[in-house]
Amino acid sequence: MxxxxxxxxxxxxxxxxxxxxxxxxxxxxxxxxxxxxxxxxxxxxxxxxxxxVFRNEVRTQLNHKAAIHNATQSGNLPIVCVAQDTCKGKPIEDPTLIKETVRII
Structure with a gap:
């Protein structure tokens, strides 16, 4: 926004x-x-x-709650789209890096 x-x-x-x-x-x-x-x-x-908010984790939690709320209000089910993140054209497979990438979304 x-x-x-x-x-x-x-x-x-x-x-x-x-x-x-x-x-x-x-x-x-x-x-x-x-x-x-x-x-x-x-x-x-x-x-x-x-x-x-001052922490990404709080922002992510609020965004998740808002997505669920908005889907419910519109009579739709929330949809989760999983992506394969890459770095320099190669899939990211390091579990720590994957966790951090998902956390900041």
Whole structure:
């Protein structure tokens, strides 16, 4: 998902470099779940809001849950497509590398 909000995009860039400002903090406070104005995360626009996480494992778990939820909501079964990853044209067979490759997806 790409943000079109220039102010938020600039905040993310400063965050990557550890250069956040007080204004960035104020902007983030407007996006915190738990604000009194948020009645339910099931309602628009909150059900379409991006979720910021700091670990790939958490992101992967959220993506899996979202895929299952969206499939259920649309009356479809989720489908898992297994791929054979390659490096320089050769299949990756190292179990540790395979595990890490799958983990970051």
């Amino acid at each position: 790409r943000t079109e909000d220039l102010r938020y995009l600039q905040l993310l860039e400063r965050l990557r470099h550890g250069q956040c400002t007080y204004d960035d903090y104020e902007l983030l406070l407007t996006r915190v779940v738990g604000q009194p104005s948020v009645a339910s995360l099931h309602d628009s626009p909150w059900n379409q809001a991006p979720i910021l």
